[in-house]
Amino acid sequence: MKVLKTLAVASALTATAMVGAVSADTVDDVKKKGFVQCGVNGGNLTGFSSVNDKGVWEGIDVDVCRAVAAAVFGDASKVKYTPLTAQQRFTALQSGEIDILSRNTTWTLSRDTKLGLNFVGVNFYDGQGFMIKKALGVKSAKELDGATVCVEPGTTTELNLADYFRANKMAFKPVVIENMNEVVAAYLAGRCDVYTTDASGLASQRMTSVPNPDDHIILPEIISKEPLGPVVRHGDDKWMDIARWSMTAMVEAEEKGITSKNVDAMLKSNDPGIKRLLGVTAGLGEALGLDEKWAYNIIKQVGNYGESYEMHIKAKLGLDRGVNDLWTRGGLMYANPAR
């Protein structure tokens, strides 16, 4: 019987090691465990979230999580990543497996309501496009009548695709496979004529997964609006505030011209807005329940939005700022006032 008892205790210990507790208050919970659990794209989507040669996660989506960690802990490296497929992402968030989902997820009404999610904001404005082999000689999405289209299931893309072909009275055959890599593999093998996803995703796949990028073109039509942004669980406003304002701080920093390089110098700035943001004038940190240095840490360790964009999207995918530029330069990035 003694052996039985040992066994029972051992299995109970193992089980507790694998069962975590999530309180209703994600912030307290995150602080207690010492890191932010961040759900990212598991398909190595260069520019958004991918593992580099040194085994480190990087990308514009990853930076959101790093910013949150910098705000909460003052250390952007206190993040653990959970790679997810489109199918798994919402369940992972709902079940508490992750604290924040930053996986190029489109903000839609149904997701915000029926799926029990809360969108924090938009870190990349995108739209859905088509990639096709150059040899087919197609110049416009309007010529795609009768095409076979590879698409990832459980996405807004899958729905927009059907909408677009319906609206243009064209026929199509979808090929829908479980995860992004499978879908791309099917497209490359020639199972489909066209691959559709967010335009940035197409650019990313063309850069990384396609053996001869020049043989493939991205059609000019953008058929949908895809505001991509991080998501948190419904019903946890405190955590949502932290996530939202961590993101905002990055845009605000760019508006105010603060970068990771000059942030220390900026501490001596006379601009009251900069002083508030960097915690020289106290108040904002306390309002969020964080250290007053929260925004300073984000900018210092992660950079401002422009820096993040340059490093991940511009440098790796060659995509210009476009609509993702600051509102002052004609784009959509507009930081709500941090005061």
Add this chain to the structure above:
Amino acid sequence: MTHKFIEPKAPPISDRSVVGWMRNNLFDSPLNTALTIIIAYVLLQFIPLVLDWALFSATWVADSDACKAGSGACWGLINAKWRFILFGTYTYDEHWRPFVGMLILLGACVGSTIPVFWKPMRLLLLWVVSSVLLGIIMWGGIFGLSYVENTLWGGLPLTLIIAVYGTLFAFPIGILLALGRMSNLPAIKSFCIFFIELIRGVPLISVLFMSSFLLPLFLPDGVNIDKLLRAQVGITLFTAAYLAEVFRGGLQAIPNGQFEAANSLGLTYWQSMRMIILPQALRLVIPPTVNSFISMFKDTSLVVIIGLMDLLGTVKSVIKDPEWRIFYAEGYVFAAAIFFFFCYSMARYSAYLEVELRKGEGH
């Protein structure tokens, strides 16, 4: 129906000479001659092609460009990626740990096949000791081993862990379900029948979906369980239902006299089960249990659908690399060979046991 007298058959041809053997085995009727010729022709066409692809024209160096230049199989893929395929994302410098862990697990499995260990306490001890060792070596965190969280585990060790522990935990549950199904207590009996038939009536993938998507919802607010444990729960429940039916077969094979004799000795239900019935019944069902384990071992590959990096998962992840994408066949063949090795040897073992145990019946 025939009305004619049948001519006596010619005497059997001697099997001793090569020609005689061939006539007996390959050309003993027109149909067989035709089949022999057709199959021999197809094999002669087919085998050289396969051999050429797999061996003679194959590229062995770990370089995808060399592979693309060659005309045969690209074993360079395996050469370049075997560590990732076998051990997945486990910390690279610590790969010896999952390897040792695998040996411990296999050792425990092989140990369980030796009759010396076929005593409940010994078996229990064997598994407790090896499980503790396995936990230490895989998780680490003590004895100077760095901590490796189980989200990083992958490849063959993960496949083995899920399959072995799935069966191990399913064992007691299966016994209880089988006893419950044969019990006279209607409430317990109907519950067990309901559970067994429910699980056996649906595909494993739906049980895995249940455990991976729905289990978190069933648990109280604030409790979150690991993805690996969730998959393990699903697989365990699934296996338990199948094992229950195997055990029921064993229980039904025990003559009624044994139950009656135990009763008349004044043993309680649990005493008679533990001391009289189960030892006999379980011995009878060892071969089908091994078969059930083989199925389980193969079915663990389904966890790739819920996002765990088992052996199939690591192979798929290797062949998504654009450099190696066109060598998918080699990746799959490698994984298939590993699965085949395990399943086939277990199947042989189960067949051997069947013969051995029948010998022991002594009549």
Add this chain to the structure above:
Amino acid sequence: MEHLNDEGVRAILYQVLFVLLAGMAVWYLASNTISNLEKQNVATGFSFLNLEAAFGISETMVDYEPSDTYAHALYVGFLNTVKVSAYGIIFTSIIGVIFGIARLSHNLLVRSVATVYVDIFRNIPILLQLMFWYALIINVFPHPKKALNPFSDVFLTNRGIYVPIPEPHPAYMWMLIAAVVGCIGAYFLKKWADKRQAETGQPFPTIIAGFGVVFGCALFAYVIGGMPTAIDTPALKGFGLRGGWNMSPEFVALFVGLTVYTSTYVAEIVRSGILAVPKGQWEAAESLGLKRSYILRHVVLPQSMRVAIPPLTNQFLNLTKNSSLAVAIGYPDIVSVANTTMNQTGQAIEAILIFMTVYLTLSILTSLFMNWFNAKMALVER
């Protein structure tokens, strides 16, 4: 406290306790679920079934548009499950019986080929096999523009197999009806032939005559219907081949994978079924002067079927359940459609419940049918 030792009282006590415990467990889980869903504001209920599905499905046996409802999309998925399972079961039986017999052949070559086939394909996970077949089909077969063309108007491409089919015409409907009538006729013919054989010993070529009746009826309907000859031939148009009858690579991979995998199990069942027939039966039949093939067909197989039917049922059910792995290679079966539905609506519980119910129903129906069949086949003991 004395009555606690009474066995009957204790039995009731145990059961009450058990029911209470089980009830509490269920109540606990259910209340957790409800509170979790409420807290996160996740929608519940089956009303989503009437909403517009808005996603496309690549292959459908009935008309389907993205503007149809989720309920209809799931129905389309269900039909696809039935389709691949039905094809799978038919071909698995045929191939399984052939290999089962071949494993017992006197011919060494035949026997070894069958053994290698069975050993290899039953010891590799079905999911791996499916993925392999799928990758093979889409990578090895050419683009429709360079389609392999083994027979005229038959095309093998990485978009699937295309074969010509007759264009729709009412005559085909009549042929189907006539064939059904022919089947009924053949059934009565068999009854008559059996009766006559029992009375007079005169055999009657029932199989040939039966086929004759069925085909004759169909042919008659074809002639009466106006002998339509228009053929819908697949031809290159736009992005690929259009027209004809198409089997998608997803379907082919799933069908081949399921058939090959399950047929190894069927072969083993058939083999042990044949081995279960006592040797005396062979010898007795041989001494009556019957030919080997005749013995196999009329003496041994009918007896071994009795042994083999229960495990065969299981294998057919397994095949149906394994068809759910379609989700991994993109064949739109019920699980795959339910999976998409669950992601678009966020209602995981409902979606999983739906396909679990479908499989349970299929399982129960198959068992009921097989039980009936089993009873019919069982030896009539006198």
